[in-house]
Amino acid sequence: MDSIPIGIREDTTTHEPFYIQDRRRHLVCWGQTGVGKSTLLQNIADYNIREGQGVTVIDPHGSIVENLLKRIPKNRTKDVIYINPQLTQVVGINIFEGVGRDDQKVSSIVDSFAKIFKDAWGFQSEQLLRWGCYAMLEQPRPATFITLKRFYSDQEFRRRCLKHVRNPSVLLFFSEYDSKAWDKLRAERTAPLLNKIDQFVTNSLVRSVIGQKGASFDFRQMIDRGQILLCNLSEGGIGKQEAAMLGGFIFSKIFFAGLSRQDVQEKDRRLHTIIIDEFQNFINAPIDYVLAESRKYALSLNLGTQIASALPVHIRESIFGNAGTNAVYRVGGVDAEILIKELSTNKPSYLLQDLADYRAYVRTLAYDPRKDAMRPVGPFLVRMYPPSIRQGNEQKKEVVISQSLKWFGKPRDMILRKIDEELRL
Numbered sequence: 001m002d003s004i005p006i007g008i009r010e011d012t013t014t015h016e017p018f019y020i021q022d023r024r025r026h027l028v029c030w031g032q033t034g035v036g037k038s039t040l041l042q043n044i045a046d047y048n049i050r051e052g053q054g055v056t057v058i059d060p061h062g063s064i065v066e067n068l069l070k071r072i073p074k075n076r077t078k079d080v081i082y083i084n085p086q087l088t089q090v091v092g093i094n095i096f097e098g099v100g101r102d103d104q105k106v107s108s109i110v111d112s113f114a115k116i117f118k119d120a121w122g123f124q125s126e127q128l129l130r131w132g133c134y135a136m137l138e139q140p141r142p143a144t145f146i147t148l149k150r151f152y153s154d155q156e157f158r159r160r161c162l163k164h165v166r167n168p169s170v171l172l173f174f175s176e177y178d179s180k181a182w183d184k185l186r187a188e189r190t191a192p193l194l195n196k197i198d199q200f201v202t203n204s205l206v207r208s209v210i211g212q213k214g215a216s217f218d219f220r221q222m223i224d225r226g227q228i229l230l231c232n233l234s235e236g237g238i239g240k241q242e243a244a245m246l247g248g249f250i251f252s253k254i255f256f257a258g259l260s261r262q263d264v265q266e267k268d269r270r271l272h273t274i275i276i277d278e279f280q281n282f283i284n285a286p287i288d289y290v291l292a293e294s295r296k297y298a299l300s301l302n303l304g305t306q307i308a309s310a311l312p313v314h315i316r317e318s319i320f321g322n323a324g325t326n327a328v329y330r331v332g333g334v335d336a337e338i339l340i341k342e343l344s345t346n347k348p349s350y351l352l353q354d355l356a357d358y359r360a361y362v363r364t365l366a367y368d369p370r371k372d373a374m375r376p377v378g379p380f381l382v383r384m385y386p387p388s389i390r391q392g393n394e395q396k397k398e399v400v401i402s403q404s405l406k407w408f409g410k411p412r413d414m415i416l417r418k419i420d421e422e423l424r425l
Helices: 037-050 063-069 074-079 102-116 123-136 145-153 155-162 168-177 180-201 204-210 219-224 240-263 287-296 313-322 333-342 394-408 412-423
Strands: 004-009 017-020 027-030 054-059 080-083 228-232 272-277 299-305 325-328 359-368 373-384
Touching: 004 037, 027 037, 037 054, 037 063, 037 272, 037 299, 037 373, 054 063, 054 240, 063 080, 063 228, 063 394, 074 080, 074 394, 080 394, 102 123, 102 240, 123 145, 123 155, 123 168, 123 180, 145 155, 145 180, 145 204, 145 412, 155 168, 180 204, 180 240, 204 240, 204 412, 219 240, 228 240, 240 272, 240 287, 240 299, 287 299, 287 313, 313 333, 325 373
Parallel strands: 027 299, 027 325, 054 228, 054 272, 080 228, 272 299
Antiparallel strands: 004 017, 004 373, 325 359, 359 373
């Protein structure tokens, strides 16, 4: 088991340290903004980094990642891969290449678009996107979203691409798509999807990340070697939908890399901790499947979210049914009624509304020697540890960023010029 200290129990007279005894069973923290969720996630990442473990942080606000960069131990500087689309040195992410079956990659892309554009998404756009992605995956050279856009908008380019396709379903779909019967409908039916793709490929910050044919690093090697992937996807800097798209692709790449560990015995799979704040924006696959498979392949998910009542009931039920640890910070009245039941306690719900900052009720798994097995215990009132006193400094942060981008980044201007040259835009 892989235990980790997260705070001090406040419901006992001894105030002993409180540990999560089995990190492989995952942690989810719930609560309003500003109550301490990010501090818990940051401390978990910091602990794993100091212990020499692999860590990924997907941060839609940027504060967790930027604080961690100040604290990276000197001996771990070489392990850091830093992704920040706002910088002039850019790390490339290509969802079309690397580990993962074709159907997994296509589903990841389609599910991302369907979630981000849920109020303006339909069957025709989904079919176009799905079969277009399958066509891209059969190209002799790695495709990108830039290639995909041209595939839809340039008939001659599409014909050249289809010469490499062997999937009969793809060929059937696009033979009808290019038929004369579609002449009047093609632009009308293609425009909604192209508008959505354009939102990402015309954003120079995002374009320089997803427009690179080759990825800047290997995700499977990253988790197997215990490297540190820090993703600052600040919604204020790149846009909320753009952050959701990039973060969703990054998580999918890690998840696919984890699933590819079938070639390694379970006892030999190195634990990799994944930290995701506002996880509902980035995980598109069914959460029960994600939690179950991640544990099997030694990916430890540590997730944060604000409003339980905003999540579909089946997602909440899947989380409480599959996550080993749930930490509930201060929440509003509606969420308090929901979460107090999920904590399996008779305590009144107002206790969750009255919690002080950095306090949470935690239900977790603990080892029962009588049964020689883990079993649910709690909820316990825990005062979470404050941010690490190892505050670090800006100079250390700049050194870590500089080294990471030297090894994994490319100049944005050069990337954009290369994209324009290749596509003759």
